[in-house]
Amino acid sequence: MSNFRQITRRNLIRVGGTAALGAGVAAVARPAAARTRNTKTGPYDAIVIGAGFAGVTAARDLRDLGLRPLVLEANNRIGGRVWTSTHFGTQVELGGAWFHPNYHRTYAEMTRYNLTTVVDAPPTSVYVRTGNSGYQSVDPVVTANRMEQLLTQIFDGSQNYFAQPNQPLFRSDLLASVDPLSLADRMNQLNLTTQDRNLIQGLMATYSGGDAANGGLTALAQWWALCGWNAQGWNQMTSARVNGGITSLVQAILNGAQADVRLSTPVVQIAQANNQITVTTQGGATFTAPVAVVATPVNKWKTITFSPGLPTVHADATNEGVGVRPIAAKMWLRVSGVPGRVFAQGAPGDPIASLVTHQHLSNGDNLMIAINGPGLNVGSLAAVNAAVQQIIPTATVVGKKVQDWANDPYSGGGWGMRKPGQLLRQLPGLHQPHGRITFAGGDMTSGWVGSFEGAIQDGARAASQAAALI
Template structure:
């Protein structure tokens, strides 16, 4: 990794860093005079709605084609469902955070930008369910046994996803299992009570609960990790040293697009010749085409004319992003030490990951799907943590409720049963002069920054030809 450096910590969650050998593509920015003269009737060739990774990637790719791009972002910041902030004097990520060399787009981006990496430390021990509550295990024992259970859970992955980058490659086989929820698969395995506790949190918690999440979504991630438990565990190890916002800003700078923050979109009208976007503040912009780069859950909050396709309306109503997803950073005073905490499906805090040890406490990051939990309320969070760690004292907490965010309406994407075979192909396609870009509809790493970049590149390609007519 010629352009990356690690934090110097000798022990990481990923034992071996796989080299990425893909060479950086040569980028050429076309001169505006090379495009059609008919473009001059508008100030912009393409309007991108949303400045998350999908939107800024699309904007940069369009700029490289010589097109003039306007980005309209509802928030007062860029990044979408990634957001670098501070807590207790530490840089923290309130949304997406980890990257991996298997995620080739984002990894190459980090290398191209010369951004360093931080490798989060491995835990010294784990706290997992027991027959009578919770107990401590070595990482080798806990992840070894859980890895065996995950391998059993995902035994169909090689047949269902023979090519993980093309999820429909085995469509006939996929249709046989895409209607199953994670709970359906757990029930079919005939697990002991304890084994199910060890497995359900690792599978159901990610999708907003075992009943909500699709079995095939987890199989897809497993396939992208080469059907391998060690690689699956390793994908949440590395993060950009300057934060996700820093990486996003580097891409945005290259895009050289006009950016309007605090500009939530009210309506998008495609009359067949051009597309007009109106903001809630009453501003109106027209271009030859538009990239809608907001989460699927938000699509139904925008007025489209003609209206959204049935499949898109259904996708937005059913949700792709986990509606109750919350992330929280905690400073804990407890006997835990450098311990990874795993809870079964249904606990108010489903995972606690150690990040940094202080003299009198530790910094941890946690995740929750419990909409009743106020992740910014110290007392509520302390009660939730004490269900697992009775001596826990929460000194400070900072959380983000992504389901309550009006411009996200959910967190990371995790498809529901039937959505892959019933919706994905249709909602990846353009609708007239409008294309859609979001990690939610990626063919590969849906739910990760990698998926957002993939989707942004596809949407930019889809709308380009309209600007040169």
């Protein structure tokens, strides 16, 4: 049953994969007040745009190299697509939170800043759609075993084309035949039964922003490879989370940067000339430095005017998008009338893609996490309640908190999930500097794409590149 808990929770927390983004709200607000000089130009060696994991890691590493970073963040908080907050009287993660034992960089950062982990309890009952007859309670172990078999089939061959998963292009010759495939293409090759398709296609659609045709096979196959090419490793992808909230790790790294931090400061233009970068904000302020690290989501590059313009590969990536859309809302629901700890996996087209109990509240209500499916009005309590009751008829949703990453103005999408063909077409080029600008993020990492592990990795890479340009 613990295996099933790991498989099922994985569907829910990729907001920042993953996607997907302090020790509570107060900690999130503290870096703000940093320094608020209203200066046109400052004594900075580098400007970092974005205060998610990639941005704060880049800033900290630049400081470790003896450089002076300025961090500009569009939002009124740090963290990007991770966001620790408080709702229903308890701490919640509105974005990415859980991680795998193989997140070596994440664990190294936690050790560096003396942070610990916490593990959540498994579900006691599981609901899936059986045929066309609605949701049924099923045996968790039997269902988990079948899920593992299906995942093994889908990712068969990845031990060859991802022989070195942290160097995804190592066997680019073998990738040429699989990188163009979507997850839907791969499932169609397997001649699945209706029951198996309901089980696995709902999972694949959830990862892909609502439609498995949008998600690249190699995107998830690389995760499978990074987990050890087996279900046992895959089942550990939500083995732990940060005690005190994931934003506390972002805050700790940012503290190490000793940076001038400006929140609520969207960037609208990045120009380079005469070996200098000039960054202009929405409010009209300008800042200069020898180099810049752009650590915003790839989806948002197109909202910034670059002069000279972006290279073709970067322009293609931002126009196509990497952060999943159109469905990437993470919902925290306070629900009464739910027996025990529940997990449910939606079928393609269902209004709820995934639903899982996070904890029991003091009055006996369930605090649950859900990912929306197509057509669900996440702003309507009545609509969300009706969708949950399709799965658990005795349930009543009495409250909700929704973070819709797909429509967030500063994310423009959820967790990073490469589309078919993007790995081979874009990864090498995205890692190249554009003049004196480097780019970083979990959307474009070589390793755990769509995760904060990947964001930490890529922030370090971009910082090293930027330092070499000075």
